[in-house]
Amino acid sequence: MRVSLIGIVTLGALLAQAPAPKTVKKIGKYDHTKAPRCWSLQRAGSLMEATGCFVALMGEKDPALKAEGAWGTGKYEEAMSEFELALKVHEGDPAVLIRFGELFAARFNRGEAVKLITQAMKLDEGNPQGMLAMAKLLSKGFDPKAAELAKAAAEADPGLLEARELLAQLALENTEPVKAGEEARKALAINPKSLNAMATLGTIELLQNQPTDQFDKILAINPSYGEAWYWAGHHFVLNRRYEEAIALYKKAVALSPSLWEAHEQLGINLMRTGKADDARRELETAYNAGYHSNEVVNSLRLMDSYKDFVSYKFEGGEVRLNKKEAAILAPYFEEEVRKARASYEAKYKTHLEVPLEVEVYPNHEDFAVRTMGMPGLGATGVSFGPVVAMDSPSARKPGEYHWASTLWHELSHSYILVATKFLTPRWFTEGVSVHEETMASPEWGDPPDPSTLMALRDKKFLPISNLDQGFIRPKEPMQIQLSYFQAGQTIDWIVQTYGQDAINRMVKAFAKRKTTVEAITEELKLTPEEFDTKVNAFMNERYGKAAESLKIMRDSIAASAKALEKKDFEAAAVEGTKAIAGLPPGAVLAYAYEAVAKAYLGSGKKNEAREQLRLYAKASGRNPETLKILAKLEEENGDKAMAAAALQRLIYISPVGDEDLHRKLGEYYLELKQPQRALPAFQAQLASKPVDPAGAYYNLAKTFVALSRPKEAQEALFQSLEVAPGFKPAQKLLLELENHSSKD
Amino acid sequence: MLRSLLLVVALPLCAATTFYVNIGGLGGQEDYETRFKANIEELDKLTKAAPQAKVFSLSGTAATKVKLKETFAQIAKEAKAEDNLVVTLIGHGTFDGVEYKFNLHGPDFSAKELALWLVPIGAKKQLVVNTTSASGGSLAELRQEGRTVITATKSGTEKLSTVFPRYWLEALRDPSADADKNEVLTALEAYRYAESKTTKYYETNKRLATEHPMITDTSSSNGFRTPDVTKGEAMVAMRTPVLVLGTLQNAAKTPEKQALLKQRETVEQQIDNLKLRKAAMAADQYRTELRNFLLQLARIQQELDK
Structure with a gap:
């Protein structure tokens, strides 16, 4: 056997070294049956036979078959050039286009893959293989059209096993385990040895924390079928069960060491859970084997940048920050992590044995790569259990991002995931997180924007039994945002109506594998329909009036802005006031208050302007310049506490x-006289590379004096005077400290 | 070294006059007209409040090429070697690839023309602050040994409106810009303040920086973005005053106080010498010596302030 293997390899090598001249000859119809046999052998774990089969294909005259042979033996470049030739030989044959597209998809070029498969579909719209190939491509991006195409493919060719297998996978991704099971059984009816169908059935059971024999059955058929564990890992990741996913991926690579996508996903998930060294090893294994997916390349590049990060450890937590901003952010992040931990442990009666780890990225695309392995992620934070990755405030334009709100949101997931044993429905954990944003501070949440108010007016929210779909497979771009809002409002309503205990009871219900409908029925004693009616009434009570007056609000704001441009401050105030009349701050678009305040400022009415800006802050207004004006107005009014509160928001x-x-x-x-609060502020000033370091050290020295920490005060003074030896206030304080210490 | 150099500069300030020429250019649009006018008004206010200041403010329709030429000619007649000259340009600048021009009512003036007007002026310490768009294009013409030239942009091709003047004015009114707290705001201190704030403005707002301020004080240098005095960069700028703050000019009224000032100067020189030796010293020894000097200096200052 060993000899024959060498023989096969040698033959392959010879064939690779001496490729046939690339001439275009019409050689008859493409035989579609030959290559699938080789791939089936490979899937069944008969690697020797599969290799022999592929090498034999390479000896065929038909370049389409040669391409399959080269592909099967890992000669991707050669496969590409053979397919190019095949396109000419079999001009107009959609099967060749589809297979070429699938090769591109397998070699990380989604764009070319889509182009070729689309071309094939134009030639043969109902081609089941084409629909299946496109469905697979779309499924990578969680596109709802993937399921439609896979279904059409399965119906067009009832014997198309892969279409049924894909439908089963997609249903499970869509948190529809019953439907997934049905599709998997249909696949098994086509082929009782369908390993992917067995993998889906096994995964359904594993996700429900139930024992399964499906994986034993798979091993009995193909002892090296790592793909089954790879797919199981994929579903565990989707359910945020990262540690279990890692264990499954490990099993996948142990069974099938050349399953590079499993190495890739193992690496990415090890990175997600903060195991950087192990992650790098897996990603490099894939990379060194020529598996240069965007995810692998991006992740390795990101890991190279970790040398620029510094870690701050404290009781119950760890924060990793970029060195250039670490000194500014560390005290504030630490404070919020500590507060959030204490709050959540008490509220959700859940203790995390491990520290909460928070990674903060000043470059948003680094955060995206950290999260997905790819740039282009819209989110600002992600929780991987006790590990949270998020944007730094410097990753976004000032005013468009509230980092503390994101931090509390993500840390809430950490608790809900653990407390529900990772069995929470998506809407519940997102709803609790959104709810917690405003529990930390009413100003921290995001009030409804115009499109959310329109959705409320147009009754576009999903029923609770189907709310998860709004997160996982949104039918329109806005649906994710609406679902977050709806989920947050839902939890607000439950807490307001039934108290925090009801949330904790639901947590326990989910931990016991109850569905959303069961949890609502059993814990709240409501049918899903009654529940929807009450939550909708609650949202309407809060925001219905704002939704109805949206047009007036927008028109008035526009009129106010126009009047401001003309410096007609009186008219600007009148128009702006129309926009906010009769509505609570949480329901008003913050910039309405801003417009009215500007009008008052223009006409010198500082007190009125101050009142409007206070409401602006309450309505989650976040324009830094506007909040600084509020601080100035508060100071001018003699209220330093309110001035500090206005600025504190900007932190x-x-x-x-x-x-x-x-x-x-x-x-x-x-x-x-709050030096304990002054200290982090002055430390942050110093860390901001101030234009006046002597002044910054002096401020720090004064704070240490107020905190009765004379040694640190002297050190700070020393630093100040080293920069500016003639700095009189610092000299004076130095002498005071000296006199004091000599008396002691 | 830094301190002793500054004292050499600072003490004669009592007798020296600082000639300020504040030039406000054509706005072209209402927004810019308003902004430039406000900037010049603030600059006038700040410079007029400085001791021994003689302020020439030309803006709007009063700022013409002829009038400017006359003004510089008048200063040339009045200014002595120990005096200071600070010229500030606020407005729009243009650069056609060869020549920088400052936009005025009527004919514009070029960087070359301004350089010529400055030639007969005897004041040894000269500072030109060109805050306009494309101001980097004026640097080559204006630079001269001993004259500090500050521009808002690194070249004539940075043509968009600048935020640098906003922060330059802030430097003049914010006491924290006087980094060494000696009550003399030097060209280098004000530049560092404004450059740092300009850079942070673009970073914080996530905008591509369209201006990169530069400073030079020699006839050959292309300028420095962030000069390093330890490498001998911007040494003249470090000694060129922009504004004198506080009560420095009243310091030496009595013989006793003059003696104290002498003592202060000696200790300051000792501190500067110590700092130069810092890298070669044991950390503890450096700290002990510096602490002793700082205490001595603080006590002398205490006596001076009585």
């Missing part, structure tokens, strides 16, 4: 690159 919005913010905040707190 959660745009704390990087603004040394004046930290200095001013520190000064307010010192004057308010």
Whole structure:
């Protein structure tokens, strides 16, 4: 056998070295049956026979078959050039286009794959293989059309096993285990040895924490079929059960060491859970084997940048920050992680044995790669159980991102996932997270924007029994955002109506594998329909009036802005006031208050402007310049506490690159005799590379004096005077400290 | 070294006059007209408040090429070697690839023309602050040994409106810009302040920077973005005052205080020498010596302030 293997390899090598001249000859119809036999042998684990089969294909005259042979033996470049030739030889044959497209898909070029398969579909619209190939491509991006195409393919060719297998996978991705099971059984009816169908059935059971014998059956048929564990791992990732997914991927690569996509996913998920060294090993294994997927390449590049990060460990947590902003952000992140941990442990009666780890990326695309292995992610934070990755405030334009809100949101997932044993429906964990944003501070959440108000007015929200679909397979781009809002409102309503205990009871119900409908029926004593009616009434009570007055609100804001342009401040105030009349701050678009405040400021009515800006802040207004104006107005009004409160909001919005913010905040707190709050502010000022380091050290020294920490005060003064030896206030304080210490 | 150099500069300030020429250019649009006018008004206010200041402010229709030429000619007659000259340009600049021009009512003036107007002026410490778009295009013409030239952009091709003037004015009114707290805001200190704030403005707002401020004080340098004085960069700028703050000019009124000032200068020189030796010293020894000097200096200052 060994000899024959060498013989096969040698033959393959010879064939590779001496490719046939690439001339176009019409050689008859493409024999569609030859290559699938080789692939079936490979899938069944008969590797020797499969290799022999592929090598034999390479000896065929037909370039389409040669291409399959080269592909099967890992000679991708050769396969490509043979397919190019095959396109000319079998001009107009959709099968060749489809197979060439599938090769591109397998070699990380989705664009070319889509192009070729689309071309094939134009030639033969109802081609089952074409529909299946396109469905597979679309399924990678969780496109709802994937299921439609797979279904059409299965109906067009009832014997098309892969279509049924894919339908089973897609149903499970869609959290429809019953439907997934049905599709898997249909696949088994086509071929009782369908390993992928068995893998789906086994995964359904594993996800429900139930024992399964499906994987034993798979091993009995093909002892090296790692793909089954790979797919199981994929579904565990979708259910945020990362540690279990890692164990499944490990099994996949142990059974099938050359299953590079499993190495890739194992690496990415090890990275997600903070095991950087192990992750790098897996990703490099895939890379070194020529598996240069975007995910592998991006992730390795990102890991190379980890040298620029620094870690801060504290009791119950760890924060990893980029060195360039670590000193500014570390105290604030640590404080919020500590607070969130204490709050969630008490509220959800769940103790995490491990520290909460938070990674903060100043480059949004690094965060995206960290999360998905690919750039282009719209989210700002992701929870991988106790590990959270998120955008730094410096990753976004000032005013468009509230980092503390995102942090609390993601850390809430960490608790709900653990408390429900990772069995939470998506809407529930997202709803609790959105709810928790406003529990930390009512201003931290995102109030409904115009499109959400329109959706409320047009009754576009999903029934609770189907709300998960809004997150997983949104039917329109806005549906994800609407689903977050709806889920948050739903949890608000449950807490307001039944109390926090009801949430905790639902957590327990989900941990016991109850469905959404069962949890609502049993814990809240409501039918899903009654539940939907009550939640809708709740949302309407909160925002219905705003939704109805949306047009007036927008028109008035526009009119106000126009009047402001003309410096007609009176008219601007009148129009702006129309936009906010009779509505609570949480239901008003924040910029309405901003417009009215500007009108008042223009006409010198500072008190009125201040009142409007307070409402602006309450309505989650986040424009840093506007909040600084509020602080100034508060200071002018003699209220330093309110001035500090106005600026403190900016710490959660745009704390990087603004040394004046930290200095001013520190000064307010010192004057308010709150040195413990002044300290992080002045430390952040110093970390912002201030234009006046002597002044920054002096501020720090004063704070240490107020905190009765004379040694640190002296050290700070020393630093200040080293920069500016003639700095009089620092000299004065130095002498005071000296006199004091000599008396001691 | 830094301190002793500054004192050499600072003390004669009592007698020296600083000639400020504040030039506001053509806005072209209402927004810019308003902004430039406000900037010039603020600059006038800040410079007029400085001790021994003689301020020439030309903006709007008053800022013509002829009038400017006359103004510089008048300063040339009045200014002595120990005096200072600070020229600030606020407005729009253009650069056609060869020549920089500052936009005025009537004919514009070029960087070359401005350089010629400055030639007869005897004040040894000269500072030209060109805050306009494309101002980098003026650097080559204006640079001269001993003259500090600051531009808002690194070249004439950075043609968009600049935020640098906003932060330059902020430097003049914000005491924290006086980094060494010696009550003399130097060209280098003000430049560092404005450059840092300009850079942060673009970083924080996630905008591609369309201006890169530069400073030079020699006839050959193309300028530095972030000069390093330890490498001998911007040494003249470090000694060129923009504004004198506080009560420095009243310091030496009595013989006792003059003696104290001398003592202060000696200790300051000792501190500067110590700092130069820092890298070669044991950390503890450096700290002990610096601490002793700082305490001495603080006590002398305490006496001076009585």
